[in-house]
Amino acid sequence: MDENLVLEVRRLSGGYRKGGVISRGTYKQILFDVNFEVRHGEIVGLVGESGSGKSTLAKIILGLLDPQEGEVIHHTPRPQIIFQDPYSSLNPAYDVEWILEEPLRVYGKYDKAERKRRVRDMLSRVELDEHYLKSKPNELSGGQRQRVSIAAALIRRPRFIIADEPVSALDVTVQAQVLRLMRSLREELDLSYLFISHDLNVVYQICDRVLVLKNGRIVEQGEVETVFNHPQHEYTKRLLEAAE
């Protein structure tokens, strides 16, 4: 077995059961026979149109949704997730400082002073001023909220992160800074990412490899340079043309 792997997804299919638990409902399959892997220190992009199944795949990898068939093999502790929707995923009852400090508290390795230092450091790395420490999520702008949810995932120093549209609410300047941060942490921590985005420019900037999902199937995968410069599948060609 390849020792470099952090994640293997094998012959995976999955979807949602409609209707209640009792009625058992019908099964709506979303993903079909998905196969790929992520290696140490690699940033793998996942692109595809809205509704193609990107977030569903993320949910199955995280164990939030059971697969219908196939398997997900983790070679690291559970991955961290940066959710597509920071509004629903950040706890509205707590301020930014608490949200960022809590994972460090749970970790139990740092004293209070060190935790505070790390929280401030991470906040400045996502370009947020210290005076937002005392803000609750609903007192922030959309882009500020998105940066808090990125900081909350990165501060745990995970080995593997699934980032679902992590920079979609950010303007180009802040976006470039956050992408730089994600890359530099990759070097520092030997971190790997599954990077979901509909923005092909962003994927081209940050990813090493890319998976193209269409109607729940991976229709093409390979090195970013290769896929972007010599797309094989009709769908990939169309995606790239539309992005011009």
Place this chain on the structure above:
Amino acid sequence: MLEIKDLHVQFNSRDHEAVSGVTLTIHDGEILGLVGESGSGKSVTAMSIAGLLPRKQCKLSGDVLLDGQDLLHAQRSELRRLHGRKIGVVFQEPMSSMDPLMRVGTQIGETLRIHQPDMPKEERHRLVYEAMRDVELPNPEETYRKYPHELSGGQQQRAMIAAAIVSRPSLLLLDEPTTALDVTIQAQILELLKKLNRETGISMLFISHNLNVVRKLCKRVAVMQKGKLVETGTTEDVFFRPQHPYTQKLIESIPTRHGKEVR
């Protein structure tokens, strides 16, 4: 149509104003772009037009007039009457405004149910399905019966756009309405907005950090920085002859295709 005069918004929990002295006009039938860095006050400006700021948590001053009617100090009940009928709002984060317990189709038809109670149910359903098709939501019958959390991010965004346009308001406030959409669907939504604007003369405030989209859609653009309006002009002028240093920086930062600047 809409006049904002010397708008100030100060949140009690902050030492700086979120919006300080914004003066802005949206003409009849105009699509005005609003751009600026994260945290510069774009959404707060839109929320004050919609009368949706938490009034207990902030101090407001200035005027916001819609066809001469004051919105900033209007009664809640008055604002509720305006929503959907005259003003349609698409919020930056769909889930912040969708009711998690109401089916998507019912939600899209809500403004019709409230403002046109005499409209037969069949007619309402027809308009809802039409709006769903307009925004390219897949399988309208199935989507109608779903709950918001059963939609993908981009589908939630489209459902919100459908809810905002279904009753054909005269002013649309669109706050980053296409961030979750891939280029193909984004292009279709922009076409739809242009068509609505052309055919029904609906005015729009279009907030976006995607300058390419703003350039395609808007004839006039306003630029905000740190709560202030630093520049307003025709799209042509702002993009090709930016005056303010911040606008110049902003225009320079538009990504050229496939730029590997991060590497």
